[in-house]
Amino acid sequence: MFEGITFSASPLNRADRQRRDGAWLRARLDDPDSLFLPFLALKPLVNLDPAPALARLRAADLPVHPSEENAFLLGLDNDGHAVFALDLGNENNGGAALAEPMRKFIDARSIAPALPPGESGILAHGRSRIDWHARHRFCARCGHVTVPEAGGQHRRCQNPDCGAEHFPRTDPVVIMLVEDGEGRILLGRQAHFPDGNFSALAGFVDQGERIEEAVQREIREEAGIEVDNIRYIASQPWPFPSTLMIGCFATARSTALNIDTHELEQARWFTREEAAAMLAASRAEDDIAPHRLPPPLAIAHHLIRHWLEQNSGQEPCPS
Ligand SMILES: [Zn+2]
Structure with a gap:
């Protein structure tokens, strides 16, 4: 009875081995078949018709260029397509233009119960990942800038005397x-x-x-x-x-x-x-x-x- 509990059961293969290969990762960011789940102020973009589901957009349809800084690899879907959570930042950015009458940015807590099994697991992964990256731009050890690595699996401090790795918290x-x-x-x-x-x-x-x-x-x-x-x-x-x-x-x-x-x-x-x-x-x-x-x-x-x-x-x- 707990298997399909909300915010669990993401069907994506988290691609732990592939994501460590920087060239593979950059190719996925440029791949026209890769899919991006936009979040604006941590709210996922949701298609409402015919039934609620997370919107999966191609890079060409995005208002920003996806990069290792704003797109975090959640995994590979059953068709082998890379699926990224895309951080559009806060409400003042241009991302709001993606909303349409039947496609809206909706608070995660409100929409999760209406999503099909597994979809809310992808949502939980994406929301937590984006939130963590937004709050860990600087090294907790030395204060220098950090950058994402391995598709957002961790961040690394750019101070050559430090180089600390920081991992997402649960x-x-x-x-x-x-x-x-x-x-x-x-x-x-x-x-x-x-x-x-x-x-x-x-x-x-x-x-x-x-x-x-x-x-x-x-x-x-x-x-x-x-x-x-x-x-x-x-x-x-x-x-x-x-x-x-x-x-x-x-x-x-x-x-x-x-x-x-x-x-x-x-x-x-x-x-x-x-x-x-x-x-x-x-x-x-x-x-x-x-x-x-x-x-x-x-x-x-x-x-x-x-x-x-x-x-x-x-x-x-x-x-
Ligand atoms: Zn540091």
Whole structure:
């Protein structure tokens, strides 16, 4: 059930060997069969007709000349065509002219649920890659200019006395569903959530920390309880800007909560029936329901659905 989760399953071959060959890469940038996915202010260009899909343009149709500075190789498609994410910069650049009535630049979070399987994985890769390059133009070690290499797989400092390589970051976040052993799960809400919305607790994995330790620490810090029996369930790329959500289950040793109100506005235990009603409300985009879960875009939705199905002995919920 997690295989096709949003922002995953890019079908592209990332071409690790080929991309290290500078001549091959330059030939792909000049190849009339190469395909470019334009992003303007990190919004992908999307064809809306007949169904939403990322727009794939040829170099001749672009408002800028694609180069190693603005075009990052995402991989090769099934036909062997090179596919690049193309950074058109911010809203003030000429890229906006590519928009048409049935072809628009659309916020990634808004359009991702409407894209076919795999397409949102390409979108996540492209958005994270462009964002990382835009924020790493200078060497963190010496301050000199850096340039992309290997089709954007890394950047290299141009100071001959430094030459440091910098690699795109992915930040791990644990997101966990805590069970109390009596058929309830712990959910919380932050002050900025829409009214009535609850989700699984989550937090960044710290340096020098295992996934299991991060789960235990985050639950201890936010909810004031100890957990064990930590199980990895599934993961999801989250391209805002570049996070890997690591979904886990855990079992609480006790149920009396001590909430850190700096992190959470509220957290409490929910029964199976409550969780099932919240899941249905979030899927139906029911704004009237008193409590809701995150939409199917987010891994929290699928973790809760998985928990309900696992414990019900019933047929899986419809997608
Ligand atoms: Zn440097």
